[in-house]
Every structure is written in structure tokens, then in C-alpha cells.
Amino acid sequence: MEAFRDALPPGTGDALTADRLCAIGFCLHLAKGEELAPDPREDRLVYIAEGSAKLAAQPVADAPSGQVLAFHFGGDMISVLRQSDGDFRLVALSDCDLVVFPADRFLDIAQSDPAVLRSVLARSLQALHRSRTRMMQMGHKSAQQRIADFLVSMAERLANCTSGACAFALPMSRRDIGDSLGLTIETVSRQLTELREAGLVETEGRSKVCLSDVDALARLAGRQHSQAGATSKN
Amino acid sequence: MEAFRDALPPGTGDALTADRLCAIGFCLHLAKGEELAPDPREDRLVYIAEGSAKLAAQPVADAPSGQVLAFHFGGDMISVLRQSDGDFRLVALSDCDLVVFPADRFLDIAQSDPAVLRSVLARSLQALHRSRTRMMQMGHKSAQQRIADFLVSMAERLANCTSGACAFALPMSRRDIGDSLGLTIETVSRQLTELREAGLVETEGRSKVCLSDVDALARLAGRQHSQAGATSKN
DNA sequence: CGATCAATTGACTTAGCTCAAAGCATGTGG
DNA sequence: CCACATGCTTTGAGCTAAGTCAATTGATCG
Known part of the structure; x- marks a missing residue:
């Protein structure tokens, strides 16, 4: 309290x-x-x-x-x-x-x-405003962009990191991620694999992730250098 | 004023x-x-x-x-x-x-x-709340569901009609509709054609539409009999 | 250590996008 | 008032991204 x-x-x-x-x-x-x-x-x-x-x-x-x-x-x-x-x-x-x-x-x-x-x-x-911005993006973004955007958001939210590299644990399952982005678990998994192969993400176990270049992910996500209005706190 | x-x-x-x-x-x-x-x-x-x-x-x-x-x-x-x-x-x-x-x-x-x-x-x-509900739907809905949802929203908003049949003029172009739903103009057009062939919609000229069964469209859109929280005012 | 469930990977299908052409409204000028 | 020009809209033919189905691998917990 x-x-x-x-x-x-x-x-x-x-x-x-x-x-x-x-x-x-x-x-x-x-x-x-x-x-x-x-x-x-x-x-x-x-x-x-x-x-x-x-x-x-x-x-x-x-x-x-x-x-x-x-x-x-x-x-x-x-x-x-x-x-x-x-x-x-x-x-x-x-x-x-x-x-x-x-x-x-x-x-x-x-x-x-x-x-x-x-x-x-x-x-x-x-x-x-954020919800609308997000909604707008949702309609027009590819699976990879959504995943990249999701990771950037989580980096901000969970690791207080908006740039550079960071590591943290995702508390939600792949299914939850998919359900929040309008994707299937298989697509989530595949996109993570692609990002891993691109050297942008490393994973360990089910939940730990390590982002080597948050800015690159943000660019990939199609965010126009917007640091404001990015987190999804209510 | x-x-x-x-x-x-x-x-x-x-x-x-x-x-x-x-x-x-x-x-x-x-x-x-x-x-x-x-x-x-x-x-x-x-x-x-x-x-x-x-x-x-x-x-x-x-x-x-x-x-x-x-x-x-x-x-x-x-x-x-x-x-x-x-x-x-x-x-x-x-x-x-x-x-x-x-x-x-x-x-x-x-x-x-x-x-x-x-x-x-x-x-x-x-x-x-509405924006979030909408966002959620956007991620998971097919083109046809989005168009149906759009038409139902417009019927409520423009013709104050939430059930039965109604006719009104859409003030926006197909491009605007597509841009708001995350679809291309071609897809918007094709889905309207399908709804027309299904007997749910009639069109006249560029803007006039006539919905013969708003409830059926709402069902098609995947709305669970929700009359509240449907319009998209602010 | 093994049971169980989550995550990954693969093969295939499909909805919606792209590119391209043809039809119509709507508005303008003769 | 009609003809035409312009730009919206519709329709068509592939193509691609993402979904579905199915099998395998891997992690986590008792």
C-alpha cells in the first residue's frame, strides 16, 4: 500500500x-x-x-x-x-x-x-494516444516488425533500456506474446529464430532474452526515432 | 459554439x-x-x-x-x-x-x-477501453470481419442504427477505409463485393451504402452481441 | 530421472498484397 | 446538354507472408 x-x-x-x-x-x-x-x-x-x-x-x-x-x-x-x-x-x-x-x-x-x-x-x-498509435501500427506491420516492436517495448518496460544492449527475462509465454500481437506461436518462434540468426537477439531457456542492439530493433520495427509514447503502461 | x-x-x-x-x-x-x-x-x-x-x-x-x-x-x-x-x-x-x-x-x-x-x-x-478492444480485434480479424465491423460502426455513427436495415453515405474514400483497417483498397473493394454477393450490402455510386441486416454483419464481424462500446467516438 | 508441457522446426495451404488492366462516377468545358 | 477527361473503383492473375497441421526437440518440475 x-x-x-x-x-x-x-x-x-x-x-x-x-x-x-x-x-x-x-x-x-x-x-x-x-x-x-x-x-x-x-x-x-x-x-x-x-x-x-x-x-x-x-x-x-x-x-x-x-x-x-x-x-x-x-x-x-x-x-x-x-x-x-x-x-x-x-x-x-x-x-x-x-x-x-x-x-x-x-x-x-x-x-x-x-x-x-x-x-x-x-x-x-x-x-x-499510445493505444491508437499502436493500433495503427498493428494494422500495417509485418510479423517481424511486431516482434521487434514487442521486444523494444519490453526492454523499456522490464530493463528500463531504450538504447544499446540489454538482457532480461520475459514473464509471458510465446502464446501470450502471439495473442497480444495477433500472431500464432509458430510465427512468434520463427521470427525470434530469424532475429537470432540476424544477430539481434539471443535466447536462453524459455524466458531469458538478450538484445544486442535495441536501436536496430527499433528501426526494424519501423519506429521513427520516437522515445516518447513507447511504453505500454496504462 | x-x-x-x-x-x-x-x-x-x-x-x-x-x-x-x-x-x-x-x-x-x-x-x-x-x-x-x-x-x-x-x-x-x-x-x-x-x-x-x-x-x-x-x-x-x-x-x-x-x-x-x-x-x-x-x-x-x-x-x-x-x-x-x-x-x-x-x-x-x-x-x-x-x-x-x-x-x-x-x-x-x-x-x-x-x-x-x-x-x-x-x-x-x-x-x-474501446480502442484496446478494437486493437485486439484488429490483430486477429480477417479482412471480411474488419469490413463488416467497419460498416456496423458506421451504421451506428452515421445512421444511428444498431440493428435491422439502414442506408447512408460514407464520407471517406476506399483508400481511407483501407488505411484505417490495415487493408489495401483492392481488398476493401473485393470484400465489399463479397458482402454484396452475400446480400448483406448494396452500394450505389461511390459513397452510398445500404445494409440489409446490421445484426448479421455484426455477427460476421465477430461482435458478441455488444451494443455498448461499439462506436469509435474519441 | 522421467513425465509433461512449451517451444521449435518442417511441409503445405491460404488470405491478402502487388502489379496490371478495365469500368464507372463525377465534374468540366465545349 | 452532352462529350470527354480524370481519378476512383472494380476486377483479374500471380506471389508472398503468415496460418495450419504435424512431428520433434527441449525445458522444467515433481
């Missing part, structure tokens, strides 16, 4: 507001593979204090594990809106510590502190 | 706030094909009082006219964020009446009226 207080936008919001927000949130631990119990009655805001998770749609015919909307990691604040046709699911990719807020009450409180509300709004407008 | 006042969320926001918001906005008319002059200095919120427009990225190699992020129509409020790598462009598809606000000042004023701010936030969270 303390971690959440630190995550509030710096310089905005007073201590009182933070206290009141903490009062309505509850902490929750999810073990790897566990899922945040859906609540069809209300929208929720979830803060990920620690760990990694995927936001996925209910499984459908052509995506048995449920299509992946986004990946989220420690420090992210995400909104889990209830859907008319069934909730989206927040599934832990690794052990997770969460703080869950009812969206209505959270906003009621934030409303008394416009600075907080505005900063939440600014965040969500940015997120919308 | 009066039209904008009506567009403020009903029941929220007082008259004073509306007055102050109107004071910082300026009206603008765009003729068909014209473009909102970009302003790299600040983000803007644009209200479309009348007409239709596309939000497109700067032209790149593989999309000469610029990739289309979204279509917008009368009544929409959209945010045009400046980009690190060049602005997105708002281009009129038909003659348009706009009201343009500097985002910062708009939010400064809205901040004094938390109800307005919150409603703008709620809108943008919804928009984010």
Missing part, C-alpha cells in the same frame, strides 16, 4: 487524499497463473505494486487462452472496466501484489482533489 | 464553466480535404460541431496518404496530442465546423468544476 502512495503523481495530491484513497483500496496477492476474480457489478482501478500480469479477454474460439490486450508490470495503474459481454480478466504472469480500488469511489475521492483527477486524466489521454 | 454547450455531459457542469470554456475556444471551418493547421507547441481538444473528418498520421512510405487512426463525426470531442515525431493531422472528409480548444487551458477551467473533469475522464477511459 505504501508503494501506491509513492506512485501518485509527484507534486500533486495532498496527504489527506492519499489517506482516503488508501482507505478504500484492498491489497491482494496473486500467485503465478491466478486471476483477479471478476466483479460484474463495478469498474475497478488496479495498481500493480509488484509483479507482472496480462489483461486478457474471455477465451473465444480462435484464441483458447483469451486474447491479450496488454501486459502490465510493477508500478502500473490500470483500469479494469466491466464489459457488457463479460469481464476482461487480469491474470498474473508471475506472483503479483495488487491494490484494488472500486473505480467509482476512487474517482469520488479524487474529485475532491482536482489535481489528482487531472493527472489521472492526463495519464489516460496519453494511454489512449 | 452553441452546439458545443449542448454537447457537454448532461446534468454536469454549470453554466459558468460552459461560458468560460467557450471563451477560450475558437471556431473554424474546414472545406472538404482541408487540414487543421498543426501546432507543435500544445495539445488541443477539438469539438466537431458539424461534418466528418479523419485523424491521420503523417504520410510514410507504405501509406502515401497517411495512416488513418480514426474517423470522427459531428458531436465528437477529440484530443489532438502533439507528437514528438510530428503531429497527427485532422483532415476534413466533408465540410466541417470545428471548435478548437487548447488542452491545457481547457483542463485548467474544467478543473474548477470536478464534475466536468470527471466526465471527461470517464469518456477517455471508455475511449481507451
